[in-house]
Amino acid sequence: MKMTRLRLVFSTLQVVVSIFLLVSCCPASLAAGEFDPYTVLGVGKSATQAEVKKVYKKLAREWHPDKNKSPGAEDMFIKITKSYELLSNEEKRANYDQYGETAGNQGYAQQQRQQFQHFHDSFFFDESFFHYQFNKGSRDFADTKYMLHFSQYMNDIVPDSFKRPYLIKITSDWCFSCIHIEPVWKEVVQELEVLGVGIGVVDVGYERRLANHLGAHRTPSILGLINGKVTFFHYAVVREHLRQFVENLLPARLVEKVTDQNYMQFLNSWHEENKPHVLLFDQVPVVPLLYMLMAFAYKDYVRFGYVDQGLVETEALLQQYKINTYAPTLLLFKESTDKPADIIQARGMKKQIIDEFVSNNKFLLVPRLVNQKLFEELCPVKQFHRRRKYCVLLVTSGEDSFTNGNEEFLSFAASNTKEIFRFAYVYQKQQQALCDVLLKDKESVPSQVLILERRNTAGKVNYKAVPGGWNGSEEEKFQLQEQLELLQNDPAFLASVAVLPELNNEFASMFLLQWIDAAYDYVSQIGDDLLHNNWREMMPLLSLIFSALFILFGTVVIQAFSDSSDEKQTKPKTKEGPQNNSENGSPNANTSRAPKKSFVEVTELTDITYTSNLVRLRPGHMNVVLVLTDAAKNALLSKFAKEVYSFTGSLTLHFSFLNLDKHKEWMESLLEFTQDAVQIDSDEDDSQHKVDYTGYVLAFNGHKKYLCLFKPVYTGEDLHMDSSRASSSSRDEAVTRKKTASSSLQIHHKLDRLGLWMERLLEGTLPRYYIPSWPGLDKISTSK
Secondary structure, X not given: OHHHHHHHHHHHHHHHHHHHHHHHHHHHHHHHHHOOHHHHHOOOOOOOHHHHHHHHHHHHHHHXXXXXXXXXXXXXXXXXXXXXXXXXXHHXXXXXXXXXXXXXXXXXXXXXXXXXXXXXOOOOOOHHXXXXXXXXXXXXOOHHHHEOOHHHHHHHHHHHOOOOOEEEEEEOOOOOOOOOOHHHHHHHHHHHHOXXXXXXXXEOOOOHHHHHHHOOOOOOEEEEXXXXXXXXXXXXXXXXXXXXXXXXXXXXXXXXEOOOOXXXXXXXXXXXXXXXXXXXXXXXXXXXXXXXXXXXXXXXXXXXXXEEOOOHHHHHHHHHOOOOOOOOEEEEEOOOOOOOOEEEEOOOOOHHHHHHHHHOOOOOOOOEOOOHHHHHHHOOOOOOHHHOOEEEEEEEOOOHHHHHHHHHHHHHHHHOOOOOEEEEEEEOOOOHHHHHHHOOOOOOOOOEEEEEEEOOOOOEEEEEEOOOOOOOOXXXXXXXXXXXXXXXXXXXXXXXXXXXXXXXXXXXXXXXXXXXXXXXXXXXXXXXXXXXXOHHHHHHHHHHHHHHHHHHHHHHHHHHHHHHHHHHHHHHHHHHHHHHHHHHOOOOOOOOOOOOOOOOOEEEOOOOOHHHHHHOOOOOOEEEEEEEOOOOHHHHHHHHHHHHHHHOOOOOEEEEEEEHHHHHHHHHHHHHHHHHHOOOOOOOOOOOOOOOOOOOEEEEEOOOOEEEEEOOOOOOHHHHHHHHHHHHOOHHHHHHXXXXXXXXXXXXXXXXXXXXXXXXXXXXXXXXXXXXXXXXXXXXXXXX
C-alpha cells in the first residue's frame, strides 16, 4: 500500500515537473513562431541570396529611422535587419527551416531538449538555463580584434592616423540600435581593411574615457580619424556612404590628374619638390581608393599622379611610354623624365605590391637634404659593423654656375650601386649652420664633397672632406672613387669628429599659412556640426559665442545711452556759452573736463596746484606742461592749444604751463637729471649765453616719478624766405630785420612738431628720465 502511494506521488511529481518544463519552453517556441523572417522580408523560402539582399536594401531604405519618422519604424527596421541576418547565413537559415529556431533561441532550445531528455536520470538544472547573453550578435565576427583602449588610441592610433585613415565604431552591450548596422559594418570592414584603412571599435561601457575624448555621446556612432582629427559620420549606414566617407577624409589634391598637356610639368617638378613621381595608368575615370590611400601613406616621400587611359587627351602619353592597356601600370620616375626608374604591371593590383614598389623607391638617386627627418633616414645611425651606412654629401649652390658640377655628381652616384653609400647634396645658403660646422677648417671653395657617418642620435658624426673641391672633372671622380675604396677597407679613415646642428626645414610653411589652414579646418568642423545638428558637441562653442555677443551687445547699448545723455547735457551748455563768455570775459571760463570739448583747458603750474597736478597725480595720468615766459605767453599758448587739441579726448592727459620768469631755478634743478637731453653744441652757443627753455614741453608722470622732454625744433624756412627778400636793402637794415624776424618766427615755430611728439608719448616710445623725488616748487623760486 505504501509502495503504491510512493509510486503515485513520484508519478505525479514527474508529470508536474514535465509540464513545468514544457510551459517554460513554450514562450521561446511561441516567440520563434511569431517572428517569421520570410514574412518580414516578403520573400518565399525558395528565394536566392541575391533576391534576399535586394529586398533587404529596399526595405532598409524605406524603414530607416532617419528617413521614416513613424512610431514603429525603428522596431520594423530591427526586424528587417534580424531577418536579413538570419536568411543571409546558410547555416542559420537551414536551422530555421528545419526547427523553426532563430539564432537567439537555438542554443537555448538544444539545451532544453537535452536536459528534458535526461530528466528521468536526474533533476540537474544547469545554471545557463537562467543565463541571457544580450547583443551577442553584434560581435559574431570578432569585434574584439578591433577593440581600442585610451592609451592604445593615444600612443598608437593617433600617430598612425598621419599615415592612414581610421574608421571607428562606437557601440555598447545595451545598444538596441547597434544590431541593425552590423551586417553593413562587417561588409565595409572586410572591404576597406585590405585596402589599408584602419579599423577600431570602442565599447562605451568599458572605455567611457575614450568615448568622451572622441566626443561620442551616443551609440551607435561611426567616426573617421585622419591626421589626428576626428570627423563624425552623419549619413545612413550604407556601404556606399561609408566608402565615400573614407574618401572624403583624405586631403584634396592628393593625386593629380595627368594628361598630355601637363605631364612634363608634373614630372619636371621633382627638383622643386625633392621627390620621385609615380604615375598610375588605369581605365577607370575615378582614382581608385587603394591608390589614394597609398598616396596618403607616402605623401612625404613621393608625388602621385593618375592617367585615365580612356581619355583622348592621354593617347600621346600612352604611346610615349608604351603602356599596355590590358592591366593597371605603375611608372616611377626619379631625376630622369625620359625613362622610368621602375615599372610594375599587374591585373590584381594589391596593397602589398604597391607598398613594396613605393617603399623601395622613396628617395631620389641624389636627394637634397631639406630637413632633419630626411637626413636621419638617408644616413641612419651606425648599429652594427655590417650595417654601416656612409653619406656622401655635396655642399653646393642652386645657381647656374654650379649646374654642371651637380649633374656630374648625379652621374657618379648613378654609376655607384653599392648599398653602403648614400649620395645627397645640400645648398649652403639654406643650411648655413650645418656647412659652417663641416667646413670650418677648409679654405673657401665653390663646392665640396664630404664623406660622413652618423655615430649617435645627438648629432655626432665622423667625417672627412675630399681634398680639392668638386667641379665634376674626371680626376675628381677618380679621386672620390679612391676615397670610397679606402673607406671600405679602413673604417677609421674618417678621422674628423663634429656635432651637427639640426637641419632647417626648408619646406615648412609660413606661420600665416599654418594659421589659415587651422582656421579653415576649425570653421569647416563647426559648419559640419551645425549642418548635422550635433548640438551636444557644439554646446561649449555656442555658449562662448553667445556670451561674447551678449557682452558686445550690452556694451553697445550702454555706450549708446551714455552718448545720448551726454548730448542732452551739452546742448544747453552750448547755448549758454556765449553768455558766460561775455559775462566772465574769458574763453576758459567753462572748466568741464568732458572729452572732445571745443577748447583746451590749460592751467598754470604754481605752488598751489603743484601737489594736485604733479606730486599726487593719479596713477596712469600724465600732465603735459608748456614752459613759457611773459613775453611769449600768448603766442606759445595759442600754438600749444592747436597742437594738443586732437588729444583732449583722452581722460588721462592734463595740460598746464609753467612761467619761466617765476620758476627758472626749479626748471634748472629738474633738468639736471636730463643733462644728455639738453646739451647745447658749442658751435651754436658760447659760454656767455644762457640756455633758453622757452617752448620746452615736459610730460610728468607723478606716480612713477619720470618725465619725457620735448625740445623745440625750428626749420627756418620762413626766415630764409624773408632774408632773401631783404637782399636788396642795405646791410644794416637787413641785419636788423633778420634779428626781428628770427625772434618772432622762432617763437611761432618752436612747437611745430609737438603733435608728432604727443603721438609718440601715447605710444610709449619716448625716452623716460626718472626723478628720485620731485623738488618743491615753493622752495626753489625766484623772489622778485
